[in-house]
Structures are given as structure tokens and as C-alpha cells.
Amino acid sequence: MFNTDPERPRRRFSRRDAIAAAGGLLTTGTAGCLGSAIPGDRSASSGVRAEGETDTATGAGDAPVVVASFFSFYDFARHVAAGTPVEVRNLVPTGLHGHGWEPNARITREIIEADAFIHVGPDFQPWADRAIETIEADGADTDLINARAGIDLVDLAASLDRDEEGVGEQRGKDPHFWLDPNRAMRSVDTIAEGLVRIAPDHEDALRANADAYKRDVLERIDAAYRRIFETADRDVVQLAAHNAFQYIGVTYDVRMRPLVVNLAASGDVKPTDITEAKRVIDEHDIEYIAAAVFETRRPAQQLLRETAVDAYFPVTPYAGVREDWVAEGWGYEEIARRINMPTFEVVLGNAVPEDVGPDGWADQWRNFE
Incomplete structure (x- = not known):
């Protein structure tokens, strides 16, 4: 289901069916790390927008657009993309945890129209899973970047029910790996690889930015x-x-x-x-x-x-x-x-x-x- 094949042909303007299907895709509900919205929330220029705004994921000209389902990985991606034409946007409204939020269908359309979608792997954000299913059912070419790929997860704390919550095929594992700066470095590498796929002309800058962020930010946070x-x-x-x-x-x-x-x-x-x-x-x-x-x-x-x-x-x-x-x-x-x-x-x-x-x-x- 979670195909991240870098050789998949790109069809930037072939998403009509997927966009149409997205209209009835999402339902409301809550689960997991749900927070409280801030009254009067509106997004700022950093790319975080409130749900309900009407802009699309179309970037300036042909600049690649990347959308992220979770704040931490949006932030990693915007640092990796710094100084390149790649535009990175956070889909989760200000004031909310990214885990339990349930968006409307407009968010799925933004994902489909984007060049890449950074997500946290299966069974962490149900709305993201449903968007990915729509993308793959239609054969749309949004590149899927799984920020959890290759991460060694730890077992849930002993006080937790092993069936209470899990992540994908790793039931009984704690999903909050990004709190460890060392594991976060692996995600930065994964995100950089994904951005290189959609912006190969900027490979050197993307990889250099990823290395600098790991060295100058994550390693220092760890220390x-x-x-x-x-x-x-x-x-x-x-x-x-x-x-x-x-x-x-x-x-x-x-x-x-x-x-x-x-x-x-x-x-x-x-x-x-x-x-x-x-x-x-x-x-x-x-x-x-x-x-x-x-x-x-x-x-x-x-x-x-x-x-x-x-x-x-x-x-x-x-x-x-x-x-x-x-x-x-x-x-x-x-x-x-x-x-x-x-x-x-x-x-x-x-x-x-x-x-x-x-x-x-x-x-x-x-x-x-």
C-alpha cells in the first residue's frame, strides 16, 4: 500500500480522478494525540495554515510542492529544502497535535495535487492512510515519503496495553521516535532522499542541507x-x-x-x-x-x-x-x-x-x- 518507488513515472497533471474521489473520502473523528485548538487560530507565513483556507498545493510556476502530515517532519523538510525551489507546507492547523486531527476533503486534494507527501507511516494518522489509499488506487504520482522508514522503534512502556495502540505492522511499539534526536536524524535522511526524487537538479543542496541540519541542530540537541x-x-x-x-x-x-x-x-x-x-x-x-x-x-x-x-x-x-x-x-x-x-x-x-x-x-x- 505504501509505495515509495522512486522510479514511478510522474504524471503531475493526471490527478483528476483521485481529486474527485477525495470528496467523499474523509470522515470526522478523534484518536490518539489530540490537542485543543487555539481560539482565533490563523496560519503564519511558515507554511502552517488553518483548516478551511482555500489555497491549493500548486506552487509558484513549476516549483515542487511538498506537504507534511506532522509538524516535526514538516520542520525537518523545510530545513532540508532551504535555498531550493522546493516548497514545504504543514497540513495540520496551528494549535493541534498531528495525531488525532481529522481534516476535511480539501486536505486530501492538497495531498493529491502535491509532488510529495511526508507521512509518519501506516496506522498512525488514519486520515493520512486514507489519502494514501486514494492516491494509490488512482495511480496518481504524489511521491510518498514515509518519515518512519527504517526507524528502530522501542516497545511500549510496560504499563500500556499492547493492543491499545500500535504502528502498522509493529503493534506494541511506541510511535514517538522523533523525540530522540538520533532517530530523528534517520528521518531527515529519508526526507532528503524523497526531496531529491522530486527535485533532482537540486540534489547537492538538499543533501548538504540535510547534513548541516543533523550536524548543527540534531547532534547539538542530543549533546x-x-x-x-x-x-x-x-x-x-x-x-x-x-x-x-x-x-x-x-x-x-x-x-x-x-x-x-x-x-x-x-x-x-x-x-x-x-x-x-x-x-x-x-x-x-x-x-x-x-x-x-x-x-x-x-x-x-x-x-x-x-x-x-x-x-x-x-x-x-x-x-x-x-x-x-x-x-x-x-x-x-x-x-x-x-x-x-x-x-x-x-x-x-x-x-x-x-x-x-x-x-x-x-x-x-x-x-x-
Whole structure:
């Protein structure tokens, strides 16, 4: 089903049947990492657009157009494509996680009209799977770039039901691999290969950009994370968030304790989960905890009331962006350095909140709404 054959003939203007079929393709629903929309959301110039806008995936002239189903891989692709005619667009609206969002049929038409579609592999985003089925049934020539191809996934956390959620043929595997900068490098290479297929005249620039991004961004993020976790006296982080951070724990040898133990950001917090979190907080003298940006803060606020925790600070699995982040042009790197890293420094006890992040970080993010 997920054909990425680079030798497939290109037929840029032969997509009418697929576009027509897309009209009845998508249905609404929710699943997985679902976040909350930001009121008044509109997209900024970075390529992130709100659902319902009417532009198509046709680029300027014959410039190749690439659309992505998930923010992290959109961001990787835009850095790989920098300085070339390749245009990269994020399909997921600002303020939403890319996992559980269900778009309308216009998004499928954009995918079909694009030269390439970056997705996260089968059974992660049902709407993306359905779009791919339409593309392949029609024989349309949108190149399919599976950002998960060749990635070594880890098992789901022991607390999870192995049948609860999986990824494609790898049931029982954790899909959040991009939180590990080392695995993210493999995705950057895969994306670069896909962009070379649709823009072969710019191969040298695309490959050079991919190498530079891995070296100057992902390797440095990896080094920064290692410093944070290796210098910490504590090896446990209490998260008022869903189970999306296991790759951080596996890669840097730290125990990530999610309050929502399943993979769904909308999952219920059980009384037993609160009780266990209180035990961890008490046992490890935890003063600060981490709360997810795109999830409800009610559990974090409950722990604030019922334990010795002084405050909660933000974390995110890079699955979406806020409106102000888009306005500032933030990507994977900026989110790592301005959101996750300062919070990990604080919750591990490496530094007090006022000494991390940019000026005003602690005031902005302490017990954020």
C-alpha cells in the first residue's frame, strides 16, 4: 500500500480522478494525540495554515510542492529544502497535535495535487492512510515519503496495553521516535532522499542541507540533552502528560513518569494514577513537575493542590505549534531549547526556574494556562 518507488513515472497533471474521489473520502473523528485548538487560530507565513483556507498545493510556476502530515517532519523538510525551489507546507492547523486531527476533503486534494507527501507511516494518522489509499488506487504520482522508514522503534512502556495502540505492522511499539534526536536524524535522511526524487537538479543542496541540519541542530540537541540528564542528581521526571516521552527516557537513561499512562493525550486520569504520582513526588522530593502544552492542565493543578509540588512547567512532544511559536518561526530546535530543555533542567533540580531559558521564561511558563 505504501509505495515509495522512486522510479514511478510522474504524471503531475493526471490527478483528476483521485481529486474527485477525495470528496467523499474523509470522515470526522478523534484518536490518539489530540490537542485543543487555539481560539482565533490563523496560519503564519511558515507554511502552517488553518483548516478551511482555500489555497491549493500548486506552487509558484513549476516549483515542487511538498506537504507534511506532522509538524516535526514538516520542520525537518523545510530545513532540508532551504535555498531550493522546493516548497514545504504543514497540513495540520496551528494549535493541534498531528495525531488525532481529522481534516476535511480539501486536505486530501492538497495531498493529491502535491509532488510529495511526508507521512509518519501506516496506522498512525488514519486520515493520512486514507489519502494514501486514494492516491494509490488512482495511480496518481504524489511521491510518498514515509518519515518512519527504517526507524528502530522501542516497545511500549510496560504499563500500556499492547493492543491499545500500535504502528502498522509493529503493534506494541511506541510511535514517538522523533523525540530522540538520533532517530530523528534517520528521518531527515529519508526526507532528503524523497526531496531529491522530486527535485533532482537540486540534489547537492538538499543533501548538504540535510547534513548541516543533523550536524548543527540534531547532534547539538542530543549533546545538550545528555548534559542535562547526566548531570542531574535525580533520574525521575513526573509528567502531568500522556505517555509520549519514553524515547527521552530510553535514550538518556531517565525515568519518565507520565500521569496519563496510555498514548492518547485525551486519555482519562484515573484516581490510581494520581495516587501513584503523589507517591513518586513524595519519594523523590519533587518540587517541580512538567505539564504538556497541548493537554489539559487540570491534573497538574490537582497535584499542585494536593502535594508539595511548587509549580509545573511546559513540555511538548513536538507534535504541534502554538500561534505565537509560528509567528516567531519556531521549529523542532527552538521548541527543544525554549520549552523542553529549560523544563527538564528545572524538574530534575539542575537549576531554579529563574536561571533557565530566555529572559522571563519562568514568569511566562510557571503554572501556565
